[in-house]
Amino acid sequence: MSGCLLVINPSSGKENKDGLSEKISAMLSKHFDRIxxxxxxxxxxxxxxxxxxxxxxxxxxxxxxxDGTVNEAINGLAKMENPLKFGFLPMGTVNDLARALGIPLKLEDALSALEHITWQPLDVGQINDQYFMNVVALGEIPYAVNHTSSEEKSKFGFFAYLKDGFNALINDEGQTYHIKLDGEELDAITTEIILVALTNSVGSVEQMVADARVDDGLLHLLVLKDTNALEIGQEALQNLFDGNVSQANNVSYYKGQHIEITSDDKSDDIESNVDGDPGPTLPLELSILPSKLKVMVPKA
Ligand SMILES: Nc1ncnc2c1ncn2[C@@H]1O[C@H](COP(=O)(O)OP(=O)(O)OP(=O)(O)O)[C@@H](O)[C@H]1O
Known part of the structure; x- marks a missing residue:
C-alpha cells in the first residue's frame, strides 16, 4: 500500500485556504492509498x-x-540514506524550485497539473552541515537582506527587494574572497555578491542561469565582477535580472561539484543566505548530491 504524509504550513502564502487540505488530499488520493x-x-x-x-x-x-517550508523538507529528506519520495505545492512569494520543475504557481492549476505525475530526479546542495535546493548567496547585499524585516521581505520577495534596494545597500567596496572550485584555486576576488545556484530560476527570474538543470549534478557559481564601480555593479546586476547570466560581461560563471569559500576579512561576520534565509558564516564548503531525491512533477 502506498502512503503519503501531507504537511501544510498554514501561515505560508496569501491564497485563500478554504478547503485547501480537502482539495490537496483529493489530488493525492489519485496516487496514494493512504494519506x-x-x-x-x-x-x-x-x-x-x-x-x-x-x-x-x-x-x-x-x-x-x-521556500522556507520546502527547504526544511529537503533538510529532513537529504540526510536519509534512502530518502522518501518528495512532493510539494508552492505557496510562497518566490517559489524557484516550482518554477524550475514546471509546477504551476496557482493552486488550482497545480492541482490539475498533478493529476498525472512522474518522478523527477533532483539534485540537492550541501553547505557546511545543512542542505539547499535553490541558491546560496554571499556578500554585502545578501547580508543586508538577511537583516531586513520579514515583512519587507514577504512584501517584495528576496531578490525583488535586492533589486529595488540595490542603490541603498551599496556602502562599501565588497569583501575579498578566496574560492577553490573542484580543488583549483581561482584568483582572489573582491565582490558584493556571489551566488551558487542549482536551478535555472533564481529569485523568481526563470532564466537567470539558463544552463542549470535540476539533475545536472552541478553547482553553478556566479561572481559579480568589478563592483568597485557602482555603475558597473548596477549594470551587471541588471544583467542578472535580465536572465541568462552566462552571457553577461560583468559576471564570472563557473560550474563544478565542490566549492570552498574563505576570506581574509572578518570571516565570522560574513554570513550566507541559503534559499532566502540566513545561513552559516564563512568558511563555507559546498557540494552537490546528484539526484539525491525524486520529486513529484506534472507528466509532460
Ligand atoms: N503554524 C505556523 N504559524 C506561523 N508560522 C509558521 C507556522 N508553521 C511554520 N511557520 C513558519 O513559517 C516558516 C516558513 O515559511 P515559508 O517560507 O514556507 O512561507 P512564506 O514565508 O509564505 O514563503 P516565502 O518565503 O516564499 O515568502 C517556517 O520557517 C516557520 O518559521
Missing part, C-alpha cells in the same frame, strides 16, 4: 515531520508552503 495530514506550528516542523513519515511507513513526503 495522513499534519500542520506545521513553528520553524523546524517541516523537517521534523520527515521522521514521522518514516515511522508511519509512508513512501512519500509532501509539503505545502513557501
Amino acid at each position: 495522513e495530514l499534519r500542520y506545521t506550528e513553528k520553524a523546524g516542523d517541516a523537517e521534523a515531520f520527515v521522521d514521522l513519515a518514516k515511522d508511519l511507513n509512508m513512501d512519500t513526503y509532501f509539503v505545502v508552503g513557501g
Whole structure:
C-alpha cells in the first residue's frame, strides 16, 4: 500500500485556504492509498515531520508552503540514506524550485497539473552541515537582506527587494574572497555578491542561469565582477535580472561539484543566505548530491 504524509504550513502564502487540505488530499488520493495530514506550528516542523513519515511507513513526503517550508523538507529528506519520495505545492512569494520543475504557481492549476505525475530526479546542495535546493548567496547585499524585516521581505520577495534596494545597500567596496572550485584555486576576488545556484530560476527570474538543470549534478557559481564601480555593479546586476547570466560581461560563471569559500576579512561576520534565509558564516564548503531525491512533477 502506498502512503503519503501531507504537511501544510498554514501561515505560508496569501491564497485563500478554504478547503485547501480537502482539495490537496483529493489530488493525492489519485496516487496514494493512504494519506495522513499534519500542520506545521513553528520553524523546524517541516523537517521534523520527515521522521514521522518514516515511522508511519509512508513512501512519500509532501509539503505545502513557501521556500522556507520546502527547504526544511529537503533538510529532513537529504540526510536519509534512502530518502522518501518528495512532493510539494508552492505557496510562497518566490517559489524557484516550482518554477524550475514546471509546477504551476496557482493552486488550482497545480492541482490539475498533478493529476498525472512522474518522478523527477533532483539534485540537492550541501553547505557546511545543512542542505539547499535553490541558491546560496554571499556578500554585502545578501547580508543586508538577511537583516531586513520579514515583512519587507514577504512584501517584495528576496531578490525583488535586492533589486529595488540595490542603490541603498551599496556602502562599501565588497569583501575579498578566496574560492577553490573542484580543488583549483581561482584568483582572489573582491565582490558584493556571489551566488551558487542549482536551478535555472533564481529569485523568481526563470532564466537567470539558463544552463542549470535540476539533475545536472552541478553547482553553478556566479561572481559579480568589478563592483568597485557602482555603475558597473548596477549594470551587471541588471544583467542578472535580465536572465541568462552566462552571457553577461560583468559576471564570472563557473560550474563544478565542490566549492570552498574563505576570506581574509572578518570571516565570522560574513554570513550566507541559503534559499532566502540566513545561513552559516564563512568558511563555507559546498557540494552537490546528484539526484539525491525524486520529486513529484506534472507528466509532460
Ligand atoms: N503554524 C505556523 N504559524 C506561523 N508560522 C509558521 C507556522 N508553521 C511554520 N511557520 C513558519 O513559517 C516558516 C516558513 O515559511 P515559508 O517560507 O514556507 O512561507 P512564506 O514565508 O509564505 O514563503 P516565502 O518565503 O516564499 O515568502 C517556517 O520557517 C516557520 O518559521
